[in-house]
Amino acid sequence: MPSVARSVPVTPPQQAGETPAISLRGVRKEFPGGIVAVHDLDLDIAEGEFVTLLGPSGSGKTTVLRLIAGFEQPTAGTVLLRSRDVTAAPPFDRDVHTVFQDYALFPHLSVLRNVEYPLRIAKVPRAERRERALAALATVRLEALGDRSPAALSGGQRQRVALARALVNRPAVLLLDEPLGALDLKLREQMQIELKEIQRTSGITFVFVTHDQDEALTLADRTIVFSEGRVEQAGSAQEVYERPASAFVAGFVGTSNVLAGADARAVLGRDGSWSIRPEKITVTAADHTAPAGWTTAVGVVEELVYTGATTRCVVALEAGGVLSALLLNGGGNDLPTLARGQDVRLSWRPEHEIHLM
Amino acid sequence: MILSTPARWLLRAAAIGVLTFVYVPLLLVLVNSFSSSATFTWPPPSLTLQWWQVAATNEGLRAAVVTSVEVALLATLIAVVIGTLASMALTRYTFFGQEAVSLLVLLPIALPGIVTGIALNTLFTQALGGLTFFTLVAGHATFCIVIVVNNASARLRRMSGTVEEASTDLGATPWTTWWLVTFPALRGALVAGALLAFALSFDEIIVTTFTAGPGLQTLPLWIFQNLFRPNQSPVVNVAAAVLVVISVLPVYLANRLSGDSAGAATK
Numbered sequence: 242m243p244s245v246a247r248s249v250p251v252t253p254p255q256q257a258g259e260t261p262a263i264s265l266r267g268v269r270k271e272f273p274g275g276i277v278a279v280h281d282l283d284l285d286i287a288e289g290e291f292v293t294l295l296g297p298s299g300s301g302k303t304t305v306l307r308l309i310a311g312f313e314q315p316t317a318g319t320v321l322l323r324s325r326d327v328t329a330a331p332p333f334d335r336d337v338h339t340v341f342q343d344y345a346l347f348p349h350l351s352v353l354r355n356v357e358y359p360l361r362i363a364k365v366p367r368a369e370r371r372e373r374a375l376a377a378l379a380t381v382r383l384e385a386l387g388d389r390s391p392a393a394l395s396g397g398q399r400q401r402v403a404l405a406r407a408l409v410n411r412p413a414v415l416l417l418d419e420p421l422g423a424l425d426l427k428l429r430e431q432m433q434i435e436l437k438e439i440q441r442t443s444g445i446t447f448v449f450v451t452h453d454q455d456e457a458l459t460l461a462d463r464t465i466v467f468s469e470g471r472v473e474q475a476g477s478a479q480e481v482y483e484r485p486a487s488a489f490v491a492g493f494v495g496t497s498n499v500l501a502g503a504d505a506r507a508v509l510g511r512d513g514s515w516s517i518r519p520e521k522i523t524v525t526a527a528d529h530t531a532p533a534g535w536t537t538a539v540g541v542v543e544e545l546v547y548t549g550a551t552t553r554c555v556v557a558l559e560a561g562g563v564l565s566a567l568l569l570n571g572g573g574n575d576l577p578t579l580a581r582g583q584d585v586r587l588s589w590r591p592e593h594e595i596h597l598m
Numbered sequence: 599m600i601l602s603t604p605a606r607w608l609l610r611a612a613a614i615g616v617l618t619f620v621y622v623p624l625l626l627v628l629v630n631s632f633s634s635s636a637t638f639t640w641p642p643p644s645l646t647l648q649w650w651q652v653a654a655t656n657e658g659l660r661a662a663v664v665t666s667v668e669v670a671l672l673a674t675l676i677a678v679v680i681g682t683l684a685s686m687a688l689t690r691y692t693f694f695g696q697e698a699v700s701l702l703v704l705l706p707i708a709l710p711g712i713v714t715g716i717a718l719n720t721l722f723t724q725a726l727g728g729l730t731f732f733t734l735v736a737g738h739a740t741f742c743i744v745i746v747v748n749n750a751s752a753r754l755r756r757m758s759g760t761v762e763e764a765s766t767d768l769g770a771t772p773w774t775t776w777w778l779v780t781f782p783a784l785r786g787a788l789v790a791g792a793l794l795a796f797a798l799s800f801d802e803i804i805v806t807t808f809t810a811g812p813g814l815q816t817l818p819l820w821i822f823q824n825l826f827r828p829n830q831s832p833v834v835n836v837a838a839a840v841l842v843v844i845s846v847l848p849v850y851l852a853n854r855l856s857g858d859s860a861g862a863a864t865k
């Protein structure tokens with residue numbers, strides 16, 4: 242159902258029919274030396290949508306962002322912003338602002354003057370400029386630091402200033418290039434919540450590039466998974482996670498738990514590659530019987546990885562292949578009895594076996 | 599690095615020796631410009647302002663100082679404009695032959711002055727109709743540009759290119775970006791480069807000899823020609839003292855400026 246054949250337009254499920262905020266039509270980008278960063282990409286992003294571009298480094302996601310911003314020109318194809326053809330338009334002639342990975346704050350301007358900058362360029366009168374910049378700083382809770390120099394801010398604060406600066410003139414589209422990459426985990430999670438909130442209240446279209454699958458799934462209305470310059474899959478967090486369209490997506494989003502070839506035939510009785518998410522698998526003692534209708538296999542515990550809330554149990558199956566099961570460290574599990582080398586039975590519902598193309 | 603006590607003393611003595619060797623003669627020139635004796639005698643019999651008065655009324659000396667200042671200012675101005683453009687091209691764009699141009703821009707500082715001098719002299723006299731004030735300015739600009747390019751390029755390389763990208767992204771044209779973002783970051787480096795270029799031009803003598811129009815005398819040329827004339831040495835001391843001050847002051851300022859702004863840029 243969710244599989245997106247390559248080169249078929251990727252349209253957002255909702256609001257189809259309205260003018261998309263961004264349309265890429267047959268966009269291709271080659272760099273000198275014959276490197277193709279983006280292969281013939283068709284992509285529509287709806288007005289007010291929060292989209293994440295997810296992929297490993299070198300997958301072309303940042304190039305797509307730079308093509309939308311205007312820092313790169315496509316080798317072929319067209320870029321439309323609110324149905325205006327901007328393929329040849331320079332960055333300053335596009336209603337798109339970017340939050341850069343290294344924040345790119347102007348070092349010689351104060352925080353407030355940084356945020357005022359786009360308004361100054363747009364020739365907004367001084368008093369209004371100040372008022373709007375202060376309001377933008379207030380939305381990122383930095384109104385008290387307006388007089389500081391960017392050099393005197395922490396990483397998280399700089400990130401917020403960059404966000405306020407990119408939002409203050411209300412662009413049609415906000416591009417974010419791995420903006421949380423340099424922050425520690427706690428701050429990241431906090432910023433994710435704030436970003437989501439800002440996007441919801443402002444209604445601005447957000448395109449967010451990341452290589453972090455949790456971040457992509459947490460933030461986005463729709464996640465577009467890239468690999469080697471092509472779209473592997475586009476869909477909601479649930480679609481991408483529960484119904485990965487390819488082995489790549491299954492492996493990149495979530496933990497790879499794939500049975501293929503002889504292992505699939507022996508365990509599942511079917512040909513092809515199949516993915517089973519670790520948290521769908523139940524672990525019991527080997528002499529337990531699985532619920533009726535469930536797929537089941539016995540094996541030996543190879544590894545137990547305790548990570549606080551959960552324990553990952555890696556099992557080598559008797560029939561062939563290795564599967565990980567994710568166990569919640571709640572009161573209900575008989576975990577203390579689990580040990581390496583122990584015989585166990587894994588079982589799961591057949592609908593959790595996902596066929597990979 | 600931890601050194602043994604004798605090594606520390608040895609290094610200290612060497613440092614003092616070198617500094618003495620360099621700066622005591624300069625001090626002698628300065629003291630001698632106040633000496634009442636007309637020849638180099640030590641210690642000076644008594645101190646007087648007489649030579650400074652003579653120097654102030656010496657037409658040749660005055661004209662030489664004015665020429666030197668004019669040439670240095672003009673050469674510096676040309677160097678700042680061309681040098682800034684060149685360093686922007688070399689650091690912010692990629693183009694065919696970039697490496698070669700980068701080397702060619704820096705080469706004049708490495709070339710022996712006498713070679714540059716003879717080459718320019720041939721060009722000006724054979725092809726461009728002779729030497730004038732402006733051929734002298736052009737000659738000085740060749741090595742002044744190098745100083746500006748070096749200073750500006752170092753700053754531009756250190757400065758993240760995404761800052762300029764951010765500016766265009768926020769709606770500024772390349773020209774506005776230059777005025778509001780690139781130039782403010784570059785200003786300190788340009789002033790430092792200009793001061794160094796000025797100092798370099800001010801005391802240059804080899805290229806000057808080959809490119810100065812007839813009758814033109816810069817301060818170093820004037821000193822060179824008057825040094826061995828009888829009874830001129832006290833006035834030469836005054837001129838040398840002036841030269842030292844005019845050369846050292848910009849270098850000191852350039853050092854302060856580039857140090858300060860480099861600190862601010864890397865913070």
